[in-house]
Amino acid sequence: MSAACFHCGLPVDAPGRWRAQVAGAVREFCCAGCEAVATAIAAGGLERYYETRTAPAPAPQPCAPAAAYDEPQALAQFAAPAGEGLLEATLILERVRCAACLWLVEQTLARTPGVRRASVNYATHRATVAWDPRATRPSAIIAAVRAIGYDAAPWDPQRQTLVERDERRAALWRLFVAGFGAMQTMMYAFPAYIDEGAGTLAPEAENLMRWAAFALTLPVLIFSCGPFFAGAAREIRRLRPGMDTPIAIGIAAGFSASAWATFTGAGAVYFDSIAMLVFLLLAARYLELAVRQRAARALDRLARWVPESALRLRDPTDPGSVERVAAHALVAGDRVLVPAGERVPADGTVEAGSSTVDESLLTGEPAPIAKSAGARVAAGTLNLEQPIVVRAERAGSGTRAAAIARLAERAAAEKPRLVALADRIAHATTWAVLATAAFAWWHSADPWIAIAVLVATCPCALALGAPLALSAAAGRLMQAGVALKRASALETLAATTDVVLDKTGTLTRGRFSLRGLRTFGTADEAACLALARALEAGATHPLARAFDGPGPRAPLSGLENHPGRGIAARGDAGRVRIGTAAFCAELAGAPAPEAAPPDRAATPVWLADERGWLAVFWLEDALRADAAQTVRALAQSGLRLHLVSGDRAEAVGALASRLEIARFVGGATPEEKIAYVERLQREGRIVAMVGDGLNDAPVLARAHAAIAIGSGADAAQARADFVLLAERTEARLAAAAECFAVARRAMRIVRQNFAWASAYNLVALPLAAGGFVGPWEAALGMAASSFIVVLNAARAAGGAATGDGPWKASSSSFLCRSRSYC
Amino acid sequence: MESLIVLVPLSVALVLLTGWIFWRALAGGQFDDLERPGTDVLSDDR
Secondary structure (H helix, E strand, O other): OOOEOOOOOOEOOOOOOOEEEEOOEEEEOOOHHHHHHHHHHHHOOOOHHHHHOOOOOOOOOOOOOOHHHHOHHHHHHHOEEOOOOOEEEEEEEEOOOOHHHHHHHHHHHHHOOOEEEEEEEOOOOEEEEEEOOOOOOHHHHHHHHHHOOOEEEEOOOOOOHHHHHHHHHHHHHHHHHHHHHHHHHHHHHHHHHHHOOOOOOOHHHHHHHHHHHHHHHHHHHHHHOHHHHHHHHHHHHOOOOOOHHHHHHHHHHHHHHHHHHHHHOOOOOOHHHHHHHHHHHHHHHHHHHHHHHHHHHHHHOOOOOOOOEEEEEOOOOOOOOEEEEEHHHOOOOOEEEEOOOOEOOOEEEEEEOOEEEEOHHHHOOOOOEEEOOOOEEOOOOEEOOOOEEEEEEEOHHHOHHHHHHHHHHHHHHOOOOOOOHHHHHHHHHHHHHHHHHHHHHHHHOOHHHHHHHHHHOOOHHHHHHHHHHHHHHHHHHHHOOEEEOOOOHHHHHHOOOEEEEOHHHHHEEEEEEEEEEEEOOOOOHHHHHHHHHHHOOOOOOOOHHHHOOOOOOOOOEEEEEEOOOEEEEEEOOEEEEEEOHHHHHHHHOOOOOOOOOOOOOOEEEEEEEOOEEEEEEEEEEEEOOOHHHHHHHHHHOOOEEEEEOOOOHHHHHHHHHHHOOOEEEOOOOHHHHHHHHHHHHHOOOOEEEEEOOHHHHHHHHHOOEEEEEOOOOHHHHHOOOEEEOOOOHHHOOHHHHHHHHHHHHHHHHHHHHHHHHHHHHHHHHHHHHOOOOOHHHHHHHHHHHHHHHHHHHHHHHOOOOOOOOHHHHHHHHHHHHHHHHO | OHHHHHHHHHHHHHHHHHHHHHHHHHHOOOOOOOOHHHHHOOOOOO
């Protein structure tokens, strides 16, 4: 058993290789990155971090360069002047794990040269930084945060922090007024309940208490009840009474009758019931708001502001004359230079250079496609190997990527909605209560009986039942790394019968790995692998990344990259080549030998030297570590699975048979994917879609419920109800199975709550109508029924490992196990 | 019983005062970040 890294807690594979003096002792680290970060923290005198942290630090990761944030037009977007010539911006902090992390980041920001003010909000994980533009640049500030192993990105100021803050403050204020009002009104009601006609309470004293209760319920009505009255007004305007209508009627009727009784000194007062009702309902709504805002904040990390710019050639014949302009400002005919590793800014034709392009975002096809002069490239695709010059034809909203985004808009507008269970029940309740109250009034000729009916049967427990359970479930999902954007989506997900899965980027990582190899010459497998690793060492091609792993590398010199074909170099035994069969055949001097792939989905990569063929490597888009587990879990819970992908049909078929998914479609365009989902929906199935990437966005929008993988394109996340964000990418997909489990559990609890609340109302209704319910019985009944509902709802936040069938336990144990993969 | 004539209005006034204090705290941003104060005691050298 090896020791754990002092910084990130992962096992140390090479003891003694990375060690440094930190926090008063020599510590072992798992990698050079952790060592550098810990040394930087110690050098800044911030070792206190290691004493106060409650979670191990994130292992450092390479980040894209931040220089783009220094461009004047980028600065103008996210930074605002803050007086004294300073600029101020909000940064979203990433990979923060505990409060000590936030302290560390704040200290580091404050000590960065040129930074005048820095403060970190611990609840929102955002930093506000004011800096002197003459002394530093945003990229230097971001680099300082990255040096200690975290990441920061400017936050789009268009997103409304202030609106969110004011919403939270207003909700807290309503809750506080109702809570304090309810507490104190109960004090005034208590003597009357104790006395209960015994005559020990003087009539003047009772009258005084009534006036005091009136004085304190009035602010509750004025400050706290706004949401209910506004909701009821909306429901009545649309002639669709929901949950707010009976609540508003109960509050209004109870308060007016009690006020009347106070002024005239005759009849009963229900002030305490009303204030308590309002407080309980507002508490549920506040919890709902808190969970929703937390999910929104988690999603903000993905919506960080990235400048979309292009390198335009001022002089089409001179590749040196580049200027950076906004991507949407390009016009047809502009020549743009696309460096390796950057996205193509516009649809167009390659004019010079040749490279390979990753189009998986648009087509779902993970294998890169060779492009040379004359080939068409689409905006949003990634140039992998060599710089190319593209003549723009369509930019901005005219591009194919924009067309897919518009398709998603349209699909979202047509999204089928299931009518929420709570609304259906409230609908029936409202009419039953109003009818009973009217009947009781007519029958007994006593308006007080009608008031008792309205107050006692006000659907408090009914209104609490759903939002509390759904909020608790959303909180549970947050812990599992899932941001829930629409609480009602849980109801849809629980009712789902069919799940449509995407392939590239969803079940697979969108990254190739070695599936098998076969040697032909004298060299053994280890020698061939060593050659391949050395040849592909500097390549950015996705196929090359399959050889990234550790292992010996053969000594080589004179590496030459031939885009779209392969790599050539000179080794101990003369020239060697790796790449396509044709490219290697030129060197080997013979046609490629016959070799059967281990799998129809595998892509061959050949290796040859001057003397002949050496080996063929079979590469495959690697399955996510948790894909098989997740698919099995979903199938076992009775869902029908479909695999629909834009990738080649044979690759999709191979994957489907490996994961035992019976229904699959390959080579599907975004339109065909939508058609597939619509066909299922016409058959009466309730369809959930799990996807990632721009090409999935329209389908996500069309499905009843949508789950997006957090690493995917923004458009996909914007259309999803659930976004999987688990920090460990190896456990992201497993969280999808967790979504279904939590949704079913939450809906079971919601139904229990509804059953209980309805039963209470069914008992209370005839009793109140018969005149057996006075103010204190109404208050007691309401409190008791609400409490039972609240306690039951709390179970929805319970752990995943307890009593929910075998597959749920297996998915959570899988979450734990997958930690070791990182 | 006579004491009630003073005490009941007094309690109403107290509740209103509490509400006003809470309103000030809320508008002053004291409830915007509820997680930070709990950890601030651990970093006394700021």
